[in-house]
Amino acid sequence: MNEQDFLAGYDPRDYPAVAVTVDVVALTIREGALHLLLIRRGAPPYAGHWALPGGFVQPGEDLATGARRELAEETGLGGERLRRVHLEQLGSYGAPDRDPRMRVVSVAHLAFAPDLPDPVADTDADEAIWLPVTALTSRQLAFDHGRIIDDGLERARSKLEYTPLATRFLAPEFTVTELREVYETVWGHPLHAGNFHRKVLSVPGFVESTGASTERGGARGGPRAKLYRAGDARLLHPALLRPAREETVR
Amino acid sequence: MNEQDFLAGYDPRDYPAVAVTVDVVALTIREGALHLLLIRRGAPPYAGHWALPGGFVQPGEDLATGARRELAEETGLGGERLRRVHLEQLGSYGAPDRDPRMRVVSVAHLAFAPDLPDPVADTDADEAIWLPVTALTSRQLAFDHGRIIDDGLERARSKLEYTPLATRFLAPEFTVTELREVYETVWGHPLHAGNFHRKVLSVPGFVESTGASTERGGARGGPRAKLYRAGDARLLHPALLRPAREETVR
DNA sequence: TAAGTTGTTCTCAGATTGAGTTGTTCTCAA
DNA sequence: TTGAGAACAACTCAATCTGAGAACAACTTA
DSSP states (O other): OOGGGOOTTOOGGGSOOOEEEEEEEEEEEETTEEEEEEEEOOSSSSTTSEEOSEEEOOTTOOHHHHHHHHHHHHHOOOHHHHHTSEEEEEEEEOOTTSSSSSOEEEEEEEEEOOOOOOOOOOSSOOEEEEEEGGGOOGGGBOTTHHHHHHHHHHHHHHHHHHSSGGGGGSOSSBOHHHHHHHHHHHHTSOOOHHHHHHHHHHSTTSEEEEEEEOSSOBTTBOOOOEEEEEOSOSSOSSOOOOOOOSOOOO | OOGGGOOTTOOGGGSOOOEEEEEEEEEEEETTEEEEEEEEOOSSSSTTSEEOSEEEOOTTOOHHHHHHHHHHHHHOOOHHHHHTSEEEEEEEEOOTTSSSSSOEEEEEEEEEOOOOOOOOOOSSOOEEEEEEGGGOOGGGBOTTHHHHHHHHHHHHHHHHHHSSGGGGGSOSSBOHHHHHHHHHHHHTSOOOHHHHHHHHHHSTTSEEEEEEEOSSOBTTBOOOOEEEEEOSOSSOSSOOOOOOOSOOOO
16 A cells, blocks of 8 residues: 555545644753653543643644644743754654554654743643653553653653753753753763863864853852853764763663 | 543544555665665656655554555565564654645654565556665655655664664675675765774674685685674664764765 | 785874863852 | 862873774785
């Protein structure tokens, strides 16, 4: 069966119904811990379980647009602050039995956001909150969302290696230490401060100096840190590789 | 609108129809050039244009299963030879106007295959052939398949860096030179033979020796080469990075 | 048998990395 | 006001990795 079987006049309703949804694995860093935007389901199936924000793709709407819309609805975010959120496609999940009600193919997306205010309850009766990723077991998650989250976390860890997207977790101006803390939080282990500093400044286009410094030193002392903003590189050359490990375990 | 709006008893036919297809960017290497499996469309839209092999996801069928089925149908491949083809999800394409007939979300896949026999014409009146990727302009391609192919080629180039999947373009036993030629073909530029050799043998789990050698030396002379098979690594540590370039252009 | 090709190993300089040290600027509390 | 501790930023140095080229033996064809 090929696409050319889609002849003009073909009636899609003759075909087995498939619904297409977009889901979003939205990550942010709060108080030094990686957090994930989740919604508590009120109705069955999986009532009381946590689920990713998501919903049907609307007619006339691109997949990425749908994901950004879902993110906006659940976070109450809009305008410039929404635009600064990094959003990319993660992958599609279409196991025939992943939703007990009908065939649903979900196009999952991955978002990196700076620390955002707590979600406001919207018109839906949903409870949407940022939860630390460490506080989750896949038993508490609806559908195959545990698997999607695992894939999203692994993608996030890997993206930090070869793209400058760690800056998307921060305000427009940031210090090298703040940037290092993003890496340490997402990768889950400490990095050598001096080597990280050298590396970040040596990779072309990763960060550019603003010329300014922080108002104050660190909370417990230390000099004022220089401020940087994201550079214009889309990829890091050479990459910032995470230290070799046996296997990545969650 | 959230997934919890999928209440039991919800009738999917009330919802705007979306069709889900799987498409496959299948790559192989023939006569030192990267080739792509394409199908010439007989019927409008895009009659006479080249398109990726693909079709509807069948009920009860996983996305990856559907992609492998489409690949099998177009190549006539089955059994062990089909199983040795690497297949991974590439991404989903769902722009509202990508198909003029109706809303179609395509889940594209990427396949790496060893040199295969020419496709046999199957029950469809399709003409399916392996075409060199250099012989393509996006004007000759149906739908957004030019874009999908570009994404697939970039993914392939990138995958060779940090996975051992280059071996999937080769027979179960191969020489280091054959492996290097895969890299040179996919990346599009020559590599230093000595350094490549050193690197391949030093990365743990990339290849393992069979103990045997080729029957004959090279076509124009030279010693017999040692034979290797793929090792058990899923990822290359450290990676085999392609030389830095300004920007990857196609 | 000669000439040329190729697989494999080696050498060496330059770049990159990991680990630790130093100097200075700052905060907090005595 | 000052001392103690913290943190930013720069540096050092050894170990490792990379790029480029050379060497050499094993093979081919002419």
